[in-house]
Amino acid sequence: MPPGSFGWPVIGELPPRKLSLSEHMKNLSRRYGNIFTTKWGARTFVVFADFDLIKKAFQHPDFQGRPDFFSFKLLQKFGRRGVAFTDGAEWSENRRFLLRQLKSLGMGKTVLEDSIQQEASLLVGHLERTCLDKPAVMDCAINTSVVNVIWQMFASTRYEVGDSEIVKYFEDMDVLIDIVQKRMFFLDIFPVLTNVLPKFILNMFVDVKLAERYLQKLTRMSEDKIREHLASLDPGNPRDVIDHFLLEKPDRDSTGYLTEHDADQLHGMMIEMFMAGSETTSSTLRWMVLLLTIYPDVQAKAQRCLDEVVPLTRLPCLADKPQLEYVDAMLLDVLRLSSLVPTSLIHGSTSDVVFEGYNIPKGTCLLVCSELCQKNKSFWEKPDQLYPEHFLDENGKLDGKKENFLPFSIGRRQCLGESLARMELFLFATAILQRFKIEAPEGARLEPKTDPFSTVLNLPVKFEVVLRKRI
């Protein structure tokens, strides 16, 4: 296997306590090189810390599995459902279905633009009414607008900002993400604990029950939506992803509901879309708000660029994009600097593989250092700052296809919602920037901080800003 640190027999090493995962990986990579092994608990990880190696590894057909982590199994309700946490036949069938549906509903095309623009217009209207000239947290408004886009494609449903049902889902989701990415990681790397520890002890330390309760709640929500759709389905006029699924899977159980297998797949996809489709894009937008407050010069330049191209009488649209290269470059640099998914989602090897001269056994966890690449000092001019020029050539032209840039991962499991996320980021970000100047509250010093103990997502810590009306 690749060289590395194996720690103690049986227990391996413990995850770092004082360093973020990326910083820990950086230290190991200095010692062992760009491909190395590390052992946490009972799990062996092979880590790729170089862009070309990552590209090669994530294109390898036998590196497309997911490890049988407790958290992954929990998110699949201990079955095999959805896309993000499955592999094999379910993964490829569900991934193909979802991609086909999202594309036919306009992902990456202008058809979807109207719906996103409508949400962007409602968002800026709401911010104007509630957040002007005083310190305010924008999280709920941004989250709701982003969820509405994916939820309309999936279930023809949207929520008003502040709707008590959606607010409760967001609160539950925050807790769920916190449990999964911090405490539950111990069960992922010490799977034996789930068999030997009594359930009440597991619940004391890891809140497994709470996580299960939230997942059940999300499953009930998706079941309600599916039942409503079954009752109003018009085969000649499918409205959304749920309708298309119901038409493609005509088998029903004795109560008229989907068969258990089909229901599991659709519930899995809906819960993933609700989580992966909203938390990622809205957190990136929150990063943008935070970073532009910290870098007012970049904010002012992006606004000047917008004002030159887009009349103040209308919101920016995708057709403006080619002329808004600085704004586009700013958004790419936000994706780079925030490195929302710092080590991508962990892959697993599905057979014994010889890779770069090393033996990598079946069942090895494969981890890539996306954040290290995106902050590589020898590649980026100002790796720890917001600097849109990273993505502009000497003539000010956008160069978005950079090496060492992989916010949506790479290869066969590359983010399924990338084109949707890019459309949403552009339309929401430009709407906010056109309407508001974003400032730090008086006396507050905002910093680009994330919780160092997170293992999956670099979420920005909660912050307040003051919005001033520009037009």
Ligand code: HEM
């Ligand atoms: C800024 C926004 C987003 C970022 C940074 C992001 C990033 C990622 C990353 C790093 C992965 C892991 C890929 C891998 O395992 O190698 C991923 C997977 C995935 N993303 Fe996204 N994502 C974003 C938005 C979205 C949206 C809007 C959707 C929904 C439409 C979505 C759906 C998914 C799904 C279903 C997967 C699993 C793909 C698979 O396992 O085959 N993501 N995303």
